[in-house]
Amino acid sequence: MFAVREESAFRQELTLSLILTPIGFWAPVTPFERALMFATLLLVLVVELLNSSVEAAIDRISFEQHDLSKRAKDFGSAAVFLALVIAAVVWATVLLPVVRRFI
Secondary structure: OHHHHHOHHHHHHHHHHHHHHHHHHHOOOOHHHHHHHHHHHHHHHHHHHHHHHHHHHHHHHOOOOOHHHHHHHHHHHHHHHHHHHHHHHHHHHHHHHHHHHHO
16 A cells, blocks of 8 residues: 555554554443544544645645645645544543543
């Protein structure tokens, strides 16, 4: 897969997903919570792939600096950041009560 070979951000997010997935299976949560946790991990990967697509298309058009190109790339990066925030909030919301039971 090209994204794994060429996109370091995708590799980092994929690694994070691979680390968190066993935790999601291990955690004593409801099936709905587990599905929501895994869905947010997939959301991050999907948004990163879309962001990489936007960046590749813009770079294909031209490497010259242009305000609209910069804006499109910034919007894509912001979308990835928001997807990561959503994932973090969901995982924290689901797992904090579990952790508190053991403390």
